Amino acid sequence: xxxxxxxxPATDTISMDASLIENELPVRKFSDGQFNGPDGPxxxxxxxxxxxxxxxxxxxxxxxxxxxxxxxxxxxENFVKHKRTQPATWKYLTKPITYTINSHGYRAPEWKDIDWxxxxxxxxxxxxxxxxxxxxxxxxxxLAQLLGRPxxxxxxxxxxxxxxxxxxxxxxxYFPTPYAxxxxxxxxxxxxxxxxxxTYDAGAWDRNAVKVSEHTDVSKLWxxxxxxxxxxxxxxxxxxxxxxxxxxxxxxxxxxxxFGDSAHYTRSDQYFVIDNKARDLVHPGEESCRKVAQxxxxxxx
Numbered sequence: 001x002x003x004x005x006x007x008x009p010a011t012d013t014i015s016m017d018a019s020l021i022e023n024e025l026p027v028r029k030f031s032d033g034q035f036n037g038p039d040g041p042x043x044x045x046x047x048x049x050x051x052x053x054x055x056x057x058x059x060x061x062x063x064x065x066x067x068x069x070x071x072x073x074x075x076x077e078n079f080v081k082h083k084r085t086q087p088a089t090w091k092y093l094t095k096p097i098t099y100t101i102n103s104h105g106y107r108a109p110e111w112k113d114i115d116w117x118x119x120x121x122x123x124x125x126x127x128x129x130x131x132x133x134x135x136x137x138x139x140x141x142x143l144a145q146l147l148g149r150p151x152x153x154x155x156x157x158x159x160x161x162x163x164x165x166x167x168x169x170x171x172x173x174y175f176p177t178p179y180a181x182x183x184x185x186x187x188x189x190x191x192x193x194x195x196x197x198x199t200y201d202a203g204a205w206d207r208n209a210v211k212v213s214e215h216t217d218v219s220k221l222w223x224x225x226x227x228x229x230x231x232x233x234x235x236x237x238x239x240x241x242x243x244x245x246x247x248x249x250x251x252x253x254x255x256x257x258x259f260g261d262s263a264h265y266t267r268s269d270q271y272f273v274i275d276n277k278a279r280d281l282v283h284p285g286e287e288s289c290r291k292v293a294q295x296x297x298x299x300x301x
Contacts (some may be wrong), residue, residue, distance in 0.1 A: 026196070047196055050299045057167050058199065060105035072157060073131045074280040079142065082281055092279045094205055097134040107138070107153045117176040119150040120300060123164035124184035127258050128155030130289070132278025137286040139184070142293035147300060149179065156291040160190035160201045161266070162237045170244050180252035180300040183243050184292070185262045186236050188236040189226045233265050240266030254299040258284060270295055 026045030130138035140153035247253040257263035261269035275287025
């Protein structure tokens, strides 16, 4: 497989026009039988992407199905830098990495091809997605090998815990209840921001000014949201509580985190340490992913 650049799939691709989701016309009224407010200057239209059945879990970059060798956060440029500091035994000097992406940007099969009822679903961030590890090294792949059933990776790079909660509601609305669900919680200092045309997961990278919305200084909003550590704790506590309420009486459920404060605040089942052994030298490597897969196997077997 040739080395694919960021945004350049290494194999034949299925293109999905980003405008389908980002520029779809806003909706002022729904035909769902629920209350519709009157038209007026104070009524904001629902963004066209909001709860859109065409994109049940949204659309994340690169938004083009294919097989990639590099990914955001795991670039070829950084790899060249890392080679200078790693020993001759570093496995990624000779081992290529494969990222297999569906047409919505997720590291999963196309939604229509999934046997949801018999699958385990993983919600998470880049640690679950598997930045810096190959398809066969991810938590999802290793857990599927242990369980002998499909495991669906709904991890999103930079994703917030709020995103996981929102995607859980979409899973329940559009697909059968899965065999089991795990929340692999992200850091507690992220939140989901809604703009007219897309969502944005704000995080520590927003300490400096960023232009996301013409109406809001997201950098300032992020700083204010997490200025009080008890507020941050409270948000995480209720995210954990909401997820448990959604799943505990519907299917098998487990929760964990690679971040100690997040595991503590969300009242998770377990905490795992990031070994920084992925190719980007930041994310969990194959062995850390294996430990999580073994833990979840114990929960779901």
